[in-house]
Structures are given as structure tokens and as C-alpha cells.
Amino acid sequence: MSYFRYSQNHKDATYNSASGRPLAAIALRDYLFDSALPSYAKQFISFQTLSERYPAQVRLVPYERLMAQPVDVLACILDHLSGMPSMWPALADAVWLARREHMKVIEKELGRSLDGTRTDRGSHISQVSPGRADARIDERTRADAVAFLDRLGVDTGLFDWPLAEPTATAAA
Secondary structure (H helix, E strand, O other): OHHHHHHOOOOOOOOOOEEEEEEHHHHHHHHHHHHHHHHHHHHHHHHHHHHHHOOOOOOOOOOOHHOOOOOHHHHHHHHHHHHOOOOOOOHHHHHHHHHHHHHHOOOOOOOOOOOOOEEEOOOOOOOOOOOEEEEEHHHHHHHHHHHHHHHHHHHHHHHOEEEEEHHHHHOO
């Protein structure tokens, strides 16, 4: 969702169009099912396959889990990369220093984004809280997207899916 909005406003046609059409003229649902999800599935399935074939080398980590428990998840990633459990005494401090507010101060001092995505308005990457409804997507679209990715071979159990905004029901 956030990448779609970011791309719609991008100055480069590589990002702001699909099949020669401007993204601003394409409905989100059409973009999702005709372009974004098939592309994402191809990329993710390659990671998924590597993870299955080489579990000692490749570990998949849900973004939402990383955001919810950054110190614990990063410790697991570092243990995986080092091949053994270890103590990471400075990890909590490193995570604290990498918090959003601190990064924004550094970017302001540098006069530029550290990763190229942040602008004065913030980042194009929007935060989703697991367990909280996301008003930008309805339940039907969410369910259809999960089913679509599942049919393409993506292990949808590897994701923490945001809840969709509940739809209004008629009173009896």
C-alpha cells in the first residue's frame, strides 16, 4: 500500500507507471492483483525456496515481528548468522540508537535521507500494527490478496497479516 502511494507520486516513470499507464490512473485493487502481488510472489518464493533448501544459511523473519521485538529478533538473526547462540550486550543500545526519532535528527544534521526514502513528510513506508485494523484496505481485498498469494505458492503463514477495517453490516 505505501509503495503504491509512493510510486504514484514518483517523478521517474520506472516507478510511477505500470505497463505504460500512470499509477495514478490505476485502482489499487487492479495494481495489487495485476502487478504487485505476482511480482512480489516471484521474489518471495525464491527466498522461501532458499530457506527450505538451506535452512542453516537462510532464515525468514516477519517484518512485524522485527518491529514488535527488535532486540530479541535481531539477537536471533545474529545467532543464526554466527552459527551459535551468543550474548549481544550492546544490541539493546544499538536498537535504541537506531530508533526513528534519532535517525531523523541525524538526517536533519546531514541534510539528506540515510536510505533515500524519507522526505520532509516522513517515510513512504507506513507502519502497520499487528492486531489493529488498517483502514486503507477492506476485508475482501485482504482475504483475496492472501488467497491469491497462497495460490501462487507463497507460504502465507510466514506473515503477520494486519486486520482489515471491519465492514459495516446492516441492522436486523
